[in-house]
Amino acid sequence: MNEAGAPRAGTAGAPRAGTAGRSEAERGRAILSLGILAFRWVSLAWMAVLALTAGPLRRPPLAAAAILLLAAWTAWLTLARPAPRWPLLAADLALAAGLNVLAGLVMPERTVGERPFFAAGYPVAAAVSWGAARGVRAGVVAGLALGLSLAAGLLANGVDLAAEDAPTLLDLAGGTLNFVLAGGAVGLVARLLERSALQLRQATEETIRARERAARLAERESLARQIHDSVLQALALVHKRGRELAAGGPVPPGQVAGLAEMAAGQERALRALVLRDPDDGPTGAASLRAGLEAVAGRGWGHLEVTVGATGPIWLPAHHVEELAAAVRQALDNVVEHAGASRVALFAEEDGGMVAVTIRDDGRGFTYDEAAFAAAGKIGLAKSIKGRVEQLGGRVRVTSRPGAGTEVELRVEDRRGPGNPKGVPRWIRRGPGNPKGVPR
Amino acid sequence: MEAEDRVRVMVVDDHPVWRDGVRADLEASGRIEVVAEAADGGDAIEVAREAMPELVLMDLNLPTVRGVEAIRRIVEESPHVRVLVLSASGEEADVLEAVKVGASGYLLKSSTAAELVDAVVRVRAGEPTFSPSLAALVLGEFRRMSGTTEPGLTARETEVLRLVAKGYSYREIADQLVISVKTVQNHVQNILTKLQLSKRYELMRYAIRRGLDRS
Numbered sequence: 009m010n011e012a013g014a015p016r017a018g019t020a021g022a023p024r025a026g027t028a029g030r031s032e033a034e035r036g037r038a039i040l041s042l043g044i045l046a047f048r049w050v051s052l053a054w055m056a057v058l059a060l061t062a063g064p065l066r067r068p069p070l071a072a073a074a075i076l077l078l079a080a081w082t083a084w085l086t087l088a089r090p091a092p093r094w095p096l097l098a099a100d101l102a103l104a105a106g107l108n109v110l111a112g113l114v115m116p117e118r119t120v121g122e123r124p125f126f127a128a129g130y131p132v133a134a135a136v137s138w139g140a141a142r143g144v145r146a147g148v149v150a151g152l153a154l155g156l157s158l159a160a161g162l163l164a165n166g167v168d169l170a171a172e173d174a175p176t177l178l179d180l181a182g183g184t185l186n187f188v189l190a191g192g193a194v195g196l197v198a199r200l201l202e203r204s205a206l207q208l209r210q211a212t213e214e215t216i217r218a219r220e221r222a223a224r225l226a227e228r229e230s231l232a233r234q235i236h237d238s239v240l241q242a243l244a245l246v247h248k249r250g251r252e253l254a255a256g257g258p259v260p261p262g263q264v265a266g267l268a269e270m271a272a273g274q275e276r277a278l279r280a281l282v283l284r285d286p287d288d289g290p291t292g293a294a295s296l297r298a299g300l301e302a303v304a305g306r307g308w309g310h311l312e313v314t315v316g317a318t319g320p321i322w323l324p325a326h327h328v329e330e331l332a333a334a335v336r337q338a339l340d341n342v343v344e345h346a347g348a349s350r351v352a353l354f355a356e357e358d359g360g361m362v363a364v365t366i367r368d369d370g371r372g373f374t375y376d377e378a379a380f381a382a383a384g385k386i387g388l389a390k391s392i393k394g395r396v397e398q399l400g401g402r403v404r405v406t407s408r409p410g411a412g413t414e415v416e417l418r419v420e421d422r423r424g425p426g427n428p429k430g431v432p433r434w435i436r437r438g439p440g441n442p443k444g445v446p447r
Numbered sequence: 448m449e450a451e452d453r454v455r456v457m458v459v460d461d462h463p464v465w466r467d468g469v470r471a472d473l474e475a476s477g478r479i480e481v482v483a484e485a486a487d488g489g490d491a492i493e494v495a496r497e498a499m500p501e502l503v504l505m506d507l508n509l510p511t512v513r514g515v516e517a518i519r520r521i522v523e524e525s526p527h528v529r530v531l532v533l534s535a536s537g538e539e540a541d542v543l544e545a546v547k548v549g550a551s552g553y554l555l556k557s558s559t560a561a562e563l564v565d566a567v568v569r570v571r572a573g574e575p576t577f578s579p580s581l582a583a584l585v586l587g588e589f590r591r592m593s594g595t596t597e598p599g600l601t602a603r604e605t606e607v608l609r610l611v612a613k614g615y616s617y618r619e620i621a622d623q624l625v626i627s628v629k630t631v632q633n634h635v636q637n638i639l640t641k642l643q644l645s646k647r648y649e650l651m652r653y654a655i656r657r658g659l660d661r662s
Contacts, residue, residue: 314579315580316580316582317584319587350614352579352614354579354609354612354613356583365613367614369614414613
């Protein structure tokens with residue numbers, strides 16, 4: 009079996025779930041705000057046309073100033089595209105309300121309701137902006153405020169609301185209703201846009217997660233199948249040889265030893281694979297412990313290799329591969345030179361570093377790098393060093409004649425302290441990446 | 448060796464063939480006497496009460512009452528009884544839980560007869576048997592708990608635990624740290640006690656949260 013239980017690197021080419029839904033919502037909002045701007049310009053143009061064609065006005069300079077001010081305001085909104093914060097919304101609403109009142113001042117007395125309204129549709133833009141930026145309730149509130157300003161405009165126009173007949177009051181109510189409906193409806197649309205974008209994002213993320221989970225499960229299943237097959241074969245052989253042994257048949261000791269070794273290998277493989285829950289690590293990360301177990305599970309003849317770790321220890325998959333390869337080389341070295349019977353592999357996270365120790369109970373030696381280099385004996389140690397140093401790590405060898413050898417591989421843990429959830433820094437959650445999806 | 452000096456052991460496993468094998472291995476050593484057997488967790492609690500073994504050798508994967516729960520109850524009723532876990536899977540969460548509720552060590556079922564006998568004798572003598580992989584797990588557990596109110600490890604205890612995790616024997620650790628083997632054993636025993644204490648705190652906090660302390 010190869011690299012049992014080592015989770016593969018994350019599915020390449022996964023869509024950027026964190027940004028997909030966000031951009032969808034932003035696109036919707038951008039289209040909405042463009043629409044509102046277009047509405048402002050059309051209303052402004054219509055206002056100018058009405059001012060010039062609908063007959064004489066009471067205060068022409070005031071009307072001209074109002075139109076120029078609105079044109080400047082609309083141009084600034086168009087060019088600067090400021091974020092719809094409260095001060096901006098308040099200013100916009102104040103301008104729109106002021107425009108309603110001003111309409112009453114510039115139109116000839118008691119003509120509101122009889123000739124085209126000076127402000128045209130421009131004030132509606134404020135109610136709509138409130139709705140788009142802050143939702144239904146804000147849209148309705150802005151609409152009501154505009155309705156009040158409309159009433160003030162009527163008063164300014166010399167209309168006596170208390171004495172007025174029903175049609176004028178109905179006009180006022182209708183105008184107010186228009187403002188409220190426009191603000192509320194756009195608020196509703198904005199909220200729906202946002203919600204559907206959120207749902208889209210959640211669905212995309214769920215799909216990615218499900219796909220990753222399925223890939224992991226499939227890999228695990230295929231490994232399990234392989235192992236079950238080899239376990240069955242081993243059991244069949246034990247069964248057959250066991251009967252032969254019981255019958256007193258001649259079984260060469262070498263075969264019995266082979267049988268035990270085979271069973272031991274299957275035992276290790278099964279234990280590493282089946283009896284531990286599949287750890288769900290961050291995408292693109294692999295478990296160092298699983299990597300070491302895979303190395304130990306390859307079977308090292310008479311050498312007993314045990315694995316211990318302070319946890320799954322998630323590292324970038326590439327780091328785990330390199331460390332596992334270095335450990336494999338170190339074990340090759342032990343088999344060849346150390347005359348050891350046991351090797352303990354120990355992986356730990358310690359103060360921002362990850363250390364893997366390969367410790368054998370062999371004959372040991374006096375470690376003197378310079379002397380080895382002079383004797384041309386540095387080959388293997390050099391290649392282990394090369395791998396680890398490529399990851400920015402260090403190798404330390406401690407050995408004394410008769411006391412075994414300890415090789416320590418130390419690399420930087422790319423998760424820093426203060427990151428207790430163990431999410432590697434390179435896929436840290438952030439405001440632009442709320443779910444910690446790697447970019 | 449006199450009969451009285453033999454370790455009185457109870458074997459708990461749901462496979463009769465396995466129990467027979469373990470009994471044969473233990474008794475062949477002449478240093479151990481199997482005084483009782485049980486086939487499930489519930490049985491184990493009752494039989495331990497009557498047979499009063501010095502040491503219980505048990506699997507964790509048991510019918511009726513699960514192994515960890517059985518260990519907790521056995522140790523609660525007779526604190527002097529030592530428990531040695533003999534597990535096929537070495538499933539780490541289970542083993543760690545077993546140690547937390549009072550087991551003194553664990554061995555894989557594939558350990559040789561000599562290793563098994565050695566472990567039984569050592570555990571009876573009060574020497575916890577930490578395999579390197581269990582030591583690594585315990586170290587990880589303490590690192591995870593650090594910063595909470597749990598009892599933490601001293602620098603020396605951490606050092607000892609790391610050396611056990613690297614596969615050094617108590618003798619070798621004693622040589623390296625220039626202390627006596629007895630001191631190393633004491634450190635390991637203290638680590639175990641702190642781990643069990645942290646479990647008790649955890650249970651207490653749980654009970655308080657659930658309001659069970661008031662009932």
